[in-house]
Amino acid sequence: MMTNEGSPREPFDWQGIKTRLSRAQESLCSAENLSDAQIKGLMTERSRQLARVPERVIDTSELIEVVRFRLGSEEAAIETRFVLALMRPQSITPIPDTDDFFLGLTNLRGEITAIIDLGCFLGLSGQTQRDSQVLVLGTEKPECAILVDELEHVTTIRKQDIREPSGGLGSVVDLLVGCTADAIMILDGDALLRCDRIYIDQNDQP
Structure with missing residues (x-):
């Protein structure tokens, strides 16, 4: 048709x-x-x-993204925006006449960087293994590296779930954002990178 x-x-x-x-x-x-x-x-x-009421969509401004890791028997985390890399240093040069938490210096991306035993620095119980990996911290370039026993994973934490740090932590409380209900210490990346104690004046070294 x-x-x-x-x-x-x-x-x-x-x-x-x-x-x-x-x-x-x-x-x-x-x-x-x-x-x-x-x-x-x-x-x-x-x-x-x-x-059925739809689940509330969480505002991303309510969340922080962190890297979780172990320091001896303790668990800690720091915001991913302060983490440049995870690596195992090829060589570490010991530094004489420095605090126990200074493990030495290493060359990271052309920058001579101090490696810190953060567990020792924070006065935590347990001992970090000296052959562990390090988290390289900084914003634009490596500023320091912290020894970690085990990298857990990257996750997000709601800001409202972070509690005020306990006063029993002493002077290191200024380096913490707080703690979660399951006892994860959230490090304050800004405060840690501004802490003079974790830097070495290389002009004073022989």
């Missing part, structure tokens, strides 16, 4: 219509065969779905 414009008209899909009508009839019959209890159950479930 031709249309008024002369182009062929697609044939009407009678078979498709019959199939859809047949399926609709089957659904109707199935519904008619439901018991009162089944119908009530379906209506209750439908009401529950309609009344």
Whole structure:
């Protein structure tokens, strides 16, 4: 058959219509065969779905992204924006007449950088293994590196879940944002990188 414009008209899909009508009839019959209890159950479930309140979308400004790691028997974390790399130094040059938490100096990306036993620096119990990896910290270039026993994973923490640090932590409390309910210490990256104690005046070294 031709249309008024002369182009062929697609044939009407009678078979498709019959199939859809047949399926609709089957659904109707199935519904008619439901018991009162089944119908009530379906209506209750439908009401529950309609009344379900969607989960609140968390504002990303409420979250901080952190790297979790172990320091001896303790677990700590620091924001990823302060972490430049995770690596195992090729060589560490010991530094005489320095605090116990200074493990030595190493060359990181062309920068002579001090490696800190952070667990010792913070006065934590347990001993960090000396052959552990280091987290290289800084903003634009390596500023220091901290020894970690084990890198856990990168995760996000809600700011409202971080509690005020305990006064029992002494002077290191100024280097913490706080602690989580499961006792993870959240380091304050800004405060740590501004701490004069973790830097060595290389002009004083022989």
